[in-house]
Amino acid sequence: MNSSPFDQPLDRQHTGSIKWEKYADKDVIPMWVADMEFATAPEIIAALKDRLNHPILGYTCGTDSLARTVTEYLQQTHHWQIDPDWLVWLPGVVPGLSALTWMLEPDDQIMVFTPVYHPLLLIPEKFNQSRVDVPLVYTNNRWGIDFDVFEKSINKNCKMLFLCSPHNPMGTLFSADELQRVVEICSAYNIVVISDEIHCDLVLHNTLTHTTTGTVAGDNQSNVVTLMSPSKTFNLAGANCSFAVIPDAAYRKAYTEKCMYTLPVVPTLAYTAAEAAYQFGWHWHAELIEYLRGNLQTLRTEIDRLPGLSMDNPDATYLAWINTSELPVANAYEFFVHAGVGLSPGAQFGNADYQRLNFACSRVQLEEGIGRMRKAIEAL
Numbered sequence: 001m002n003s004s005p006f007d008q009p010l011d012r013q014h015t016g017s018i019k020w021e022k023y024a025d026k027d028v029i030p031m032w033v034a035d036m037e038f039a040t041a042p043e044i045i046a047a048l049k050d051r052l053n054h055p056i057l058g059y060t061c062g063t064d065s066l067a068r069t070v071t072e073y074l075q076q077t078h079h080w081q082i083d084p085d086w087l088v089w090l091p092g093v094v095p096g097l098s099a100l101t102w103m104l105e106p107d108d109q110i111m112v113f114t115p116v117y118h119p120l121l122l123i124p125e126k127f128n129q130s131r132v133d134v135p136l137v138y139t140n141n142r143w144g145i146d147f148d149v150f151e152k153s154i155n156k157n158c159k160m161l162f163l164c165s166p167h168n169p170m171g172t173l174f175s176a177d178e179l180q181r182v183v184e185i186c187s188a189y190n191i192v193v194i195s196d197e198i199h200c201d202l203v204l205h206n207t208l209t210h211t212t213t214g215t216v217a218g219d220n221q222s223n224v225v226t227l228m229s230p231s232k233t234f235n236l237a238g239a240n241c242s243f244a245v246i247p248d249a250a251y252r253k254a255y256t257e258k259c260m261y262t263l264p265v266v267p268t269l270a271y272t273a274a275e276a277a278y279q280f281g282w283h284w285h286a287e288l289i290e291y292l293r294g295n296l297q298t299l300r301t302e303i304d305r306l307p308g309l310s311m312d313n314p315d316a317t318y319l320a321w322i323n324t325s326e327l328p329v330a331n332a333y334e335f336f337v338h339a340g341v342g343l344s345p346g347a348q349f350g351n352a353d354y355q356r357l358n359f360a361c362s363r364v365q366l367e368e369g370i371g372r373m374r375k376a377i378e379a380l
């Protein structure tokens, strides 16, 4: 049998991994937070070691070379032509989203398509802005936007939309048409679209591609702020180098000023990792996508066999959205933890009928996790 570098389980205990520390003293396989159980690309590790040959890790800025690298990546991979001046370097997408709320007035409201990655639900509340939820709807085997509901939800205080594209946790890739409509509607009502595209390089189907919101915005491009990062693509969540693409010069200046002295600067080694990733990580990434496809197939086959569970087919991400509402248990999340599998409770994202499973791990670990779930269900 051909083995893949991704088959090799790695022991992450005692590395301070948030994912593993949660269950440090328990026999629970952590399949929750969105980082992967895979060694990042060797080229990235080599670049980091090389950088450490210089013994000063002082305050660092995003270099012209990094801006060129990211601009080329957006052009080549996502067919999006940007001006390098539009880039704002950030120490993470979530801090970048939080800082965007500082662009609002106290009465302004933030719209969000739900269920969704929980910080998009929590940030408005933490920063004292009210939130307007627009539920996504399940039609034609996918979760999508009901544009009537969306438009009817808008009120005069709505000034920002948090869009998660591709969508976490449901894995939807929004089509160019859908994204164009979102931007047109928002522009008509003066709502800035904040497009969190951190999962954009994790498309799992050969026939599908990710559309960056910026490419379909046309004349409304200045109404869109895009947030991206190499962290999901290359498994660099602890090396926080993210970026915002902000075409509107005045908005970019105001945002940059708000971030200064409030957000930390991007760590030196994070810049190094990001540049190496976008320059040299694509061979590793191609193998990763193949492996994730195999894992998704394994997971789908097994989940389809388990009574009480059903699973949507994610277009993108390594996150499965599993409907557990038919399981005869009071709390499916607790039930699976007790069985030795730590999932993310769907309630966290806004739908308690579901649990989210991170399948970016070795096939052996995935099978062990599914086996534990099966055993627990069979014992009911």
Ligand SMILES: Cc1ncc(COP(=O)(O)O)c(C=O)c1O
Residues within 6 Å of the ligand: 034, 091, 092, 093, 094, 095, 117, 164, 168, 196, 198, 199, 229, 231, 237, 242
């Ligand atoms: C949609 C989305 N945005 C942002 C993040 C986190 O970004 P960062 O670690 O750069 O703050 C995640 C992590 O799971 C995510 O799924």
